[in-house]
Amino acid sequence: MWQIAFRNLRKTRLRSTLTLLGVSIGIGSLVSMVSFGTGMEKNIRDAIAKQGLFTRITVSAGKIPDLSSLNNLENAMSNFDSVPEKISDSLLQVIQNYEEVAMAYPEITFSGKVSFNGNEKKVTVQAVPGELARDDKALNLHSGSFFETDTVFEVILSYGMLDDLGLKLKTDEKTGLSKEDSAKNLTLITPEEILGDTILIATAVLNLPGNNFNPLMMMASRSFQRAPFSEHQTPFVIKGIRNKEFNFSRSIFSAEVLVPMETGKNLPRASFNNVWDYLDSSKKNKQGYDVLNVTAKDMADITPLINKIKKMGLSVFSFFDQFEEIKRSFLIVNSLLSVVGTIALIVAALGIVNTMVMSVMERTREIGIMKAIGGAESDIRKIFLLEASVIGLVGALFGLLLGWGVTRIANMVLNTQIMPAGEEPVNLFYFPWWLIAGAIAFSILVSVVSGLYPASKAAATDPVKALRHD
Amino acid sequence: MHNLIIEVSDASKTYKKGKINVHALRKCSLQIKKGEFIAITGRSGSGKSTLLNLIGGLDVLTQGSIKINGSEMASLPGKKLASHRRFTVGMIFQSFNLIPSYSAAENISLALAFGGCPRAKRKEKALHLLNQVGLSARADHKPAELSGGEMQRVSIARALANSPDILLADEPTGNLDSTTANEVMAIIQELNRTHGITVIMVTHDQLMAREYAHRIIDLKDGKVESIIEPDNNKTLNNI
Numbered sequence: 256m257w258q259i260a261f262r263n264l265r266k267t268r269l270r271s272t273l274t275l276l277g278v279s280i281g282i283g284s285l286v287s288m289v290s291f292g293t294g295m296e297k298n299i300r301d302a303i304a305k306q307g308l309f310t311r312i313t314v315s316a317g318k319i320p321d322l323s324s325l326n327n328l329e330n331a332m333s334n335f336d337s338v339p340e341k342i343s344d345s346l347l348q349v350i351q352n353y354e355e356v357a358m359a360y361p362e363i364t365f366s367g368k369v370s371f372n373g374n375e376k377k378v379t380v381q382a383v384p385g386e387l388a389r390d391d392k393a394l395n396l397h398s399g400s401f402f403e404t405d406t407v408f409e410v411i412l413s414y415g416m417l418d419d420l421g422l423k424l425k426t427d428e429k430t431g432l433s434k435e436d437s438a439k440n441l442t443l444i445t446p447e448e449i450l451g452d453t454i455l456i457a458t459a460v461l462n463l464p465g466n467n468f469n470p471l472m473m474m475a476s477r478s479f480q481r482a483p484f485s486e487h488q489t490p491f492v493i494k495g496i497r498n499k500e501f502n503f504s505r506s507i508f509s510a511e512v513l514v515p516m517e518t519g520k521n522l523p524r525a526s527f528n529n530v531w532d533y534l535d536s537s538k539k540n541k542q543g544y545d546v547l548n549v550t551a552k553d554m555a556d557i558t559p560l561i562n563k564i565k566k567m568g569l570s571v572f573s574f575f576d577q578f579e580e581i582k583r584s585f586l587i588v589n590s591l592l593s594v595v596g597t598i599a600l601i602v603a604a605l606g607i608v609n610t611m612v613m614s615v616m617e618r619t620r621e622i623g624i625m626k627a628i629g630g631a632e633s634d635i636r637k638i639f640l641l642e643a644s645v646i647g648l649v650g651a652l653f654g655l656l657l658g659w660g661v662t663r664i665a666n667m668v669l670n671t672q673i674m675p676a677g678e679e680p681v682n683l684f685y686f687p688w689w690l691i692a693g694a695i696a697f698s699i700l701v702s703v704v705s706g707l708y709p710a711s712k713a714a715a716t717d718p719v720k721a722l723r724h725d
Numbered sequence: 726m727h728n729l730i731i732e733v734s735d736a737s738k739t740y741k742k743g744k745i746n747v748h749a750l751r752k753c754s755l756q757i758k759k760g761e762f763i764a765i766t767g768r769s770g771s772g773k774s775t776l777l778n779l780i781g782g783l784d785v786l787t788q789g790s791i792k793i794n795g796s797e798m799a800s801l802p803g804k805k806l807a808s809h810r811r812f813t814v815g816m817i818f819q820s821f822n823l824i825p826s827y828s829a830a831e832n833i834s835l836a837l838a839f840g841g842c843p844r845a846k847r848k849e850k851a852l853h854l855l856n857q858v859g860l861s862a863r864a865d866h867k868p869a870e871l872s873g874g875e876m877q878r879v880s881i882a883r884a885l886a887n888s889p890d891i892l893l894a895d896e897p898t899g900n901l902d903s904t905t906a907n908e909v910m911a912i913i914q915e916l917n918r919t920h921g922i923t924v925i926m927v928t929h930d931q932l933m934a935r936e937y938a939h940r941i942i943d944l945k946d947g948k949v950e951s952i953i954e955p956d957n958n959k960t961l962n963n964i
Contacts (some may be wrong), residue, residue, distance in 0.1 A: 266826055298813075383769075507875065510885065621824055623822075624822045624823075624824055625824075625839070626783065626807075626810070627781070627816050627838035628810070628816075628836040628883060628884075628886075629810045629812075629836060629840055630839050631804055631806075631808075631839075632807070633804075688838060719784050722818070
């Protein structure tokens with residue numbers, strides 16, 4: 256039966272080709288659009304997974320205000336006002352001991368000023384545990400290595416801040432500075448030239464008795480005459496440099512400078528960023544942490560871990576849960592894109608109906624002959640439906656090729672136009688196996704449905720009249 | 726009586742042509758025995774082709790009955806009718822009715838396919854049938870490359886593909902010159918005399934009818950006008 260179908264299509268080559276082209280364009284556009292949606296989803300998911308975000312949760316003390324209780328406005332307002340509880344060290348240890356937990360450490364950040372190479376930059380400093388060396392997804396070092404203990408005086412710098420320090424790392428492709436880099440007066444260096452160098456980190460300290468007051472330090476630092484603040488400079492060794500950030504891969508560390516946990520904790524500094532924080536905290540005088548960063552051992556551990564922590568009265572934010580929401584929006588986006596693509600396919604389907612009806616009419620005599628030599632109505636119907644499905648199948652295959660080709664070109668164009676220069680090219684389009692199989696199946700389905708009417712017409716042909724036809 | 730292969734009783738066929746009812750057959754009755762060579766004659770519009778189409782299962786009676794091998798045609802559902810067209814009758818036509826884009830062998834293979842012959846055996850069988858009509862050399866030629874006589878011989882081979890009991894021939898030599906016509910008729914006669922296939926041939930040619938048929942049934946205005954047994958020393962044995 257297949258042979259008959261193929262041969263009949265070959266007979267009317269031009270007509271079959273044009274109909275096929277219609278189907279190909281329909282499938283091609285459908286597949287291109289959906290591959291863009293799935294591509295975006297994949298890129299974001301991969302970027303998140305690459306940084307290990309799926310196994311990370313942030314834990315904070317106190318409840319996040321329940322929006323459903325906002326009917327009592329007063330209640331809600333007081334919720335925002337009150338200072339949340341802090342997480343104690345002992346609670347941190349309890350969490351660290353959970354079997355699902357790979358790592359847990361408090362979020363400790365403060366502001367400081369970095370001096371190097373004759374340049375200064377105000378930065379955010381974060382204290383992180385040496386254990387993080389195990390999680391190289393989060394770290395993503397370009398050169399150098401991580402701290403080995405939590406008490407050394409070493410720093411990890413971000414790629415981006417090097418610019419502000421008047422430096423530019425040599426890369427393999429570039430042998431000289433670009434125009435804009437020269438304009439900024441940057442010096443081209445290799446990582447080895449700065450790894451191991453000393454960099455100064457200055458923190459602001461409150462010079463009041465009983466508040467990290469060290470007269471020796473005071474003498475070594477510059478101090479303002481009026482306010483009781485001064486800069487406290489601590490030398491650090493540059494241990495490593497983090498990788499550059501791209502559009503889809505933002506680092507989990509927004510801080511430009513990373514220092515070891517204990518070193519960071521013990522660095523003399525004022526424990527507040529504005530005066531009101533100071534006034535509030537001096538009243539409450541709480542010890543402990545606001546936020547903990549917890550990494551689970553496996554994605555499967557996330558849900559039980561979150562439940563355990565919530566039972567302790569703490570609030571949990573996990574990207575894992577957030578991503579479910581994101582997935583839902585992607586589903587909507589993908590569905591909309593599919594609908595647009597399907598419209599083209601429907602137009603192609605109409606083309607199939609037209610072509611086949613014409614074919615049936617032209618082959619009236621042939622159908623009569625087939626019935627005369629023993630063809631049953633079901634045989635005739637089968638032959639025409641097969642022809643329709645061949646159009647669907649071959650059209651889908653060409654359509655997939657067409658869609659793939661078009662997306663390749665689009666990807667190239669978009670990458671050169673939209674993505675900033677010097678970054679890795681991103682693959683914006685993704686063709687999972689289910690998209691390919693689905694496109695083929697959908698195409699065959701649409702074609703066969705289109706062929707139902709013409710095939711029935713053919714099957715119902717009166718052989719006597721048909722044989723009299725020319 | 727027991728070797729009656731076809732029994733037509735009061736068969737009527739009416740069809741509409743625009744607003745007019747055309748009575749192609751009016752209460753036509755006749756009987757045909759197994760192994761007979763019957764010629765059906767009559768003017769245009771006498772109903773001969775209609776009768777042939779009804780026997781062949783291409784058309785359906787309006788009234789009356791046609792029994793073939795004991796089965797009532799009117800009560801056959803679509804599938805059984807198709808089966809009838811495969812295994813009980815084989816048809817050949819004045820204009821040959823070969824599919825132009827298929828070769829001689831492929832035309833026969835198509836009929837074999839409809840008859841349920843497995844694909845692997847089709848080519849072999851088609852060649853065998855072509856051989857029987859002396860055309861194995863032309864197996865791969867398309868109808869456009871064949872002469873009229875050759876085309877009709879291919880048609881005969883095709884009609885015999887599924888070993889039917891009855892051969893229906895609608896003016897088989899109408900488009901052939903006399904020499905070729907004789908060749909074709911010789912084959913048909915052979916099929917009838919040697920292989921016992923019942924032949925019903927519609928023809929205008931009275932001479933041809935007299936030469937080959939056991940009986941000549943003459944139709945007029947949709948009814949049997951006369952039945953003649955021509956004196957041609959070709960009587961059947963054992964009827």
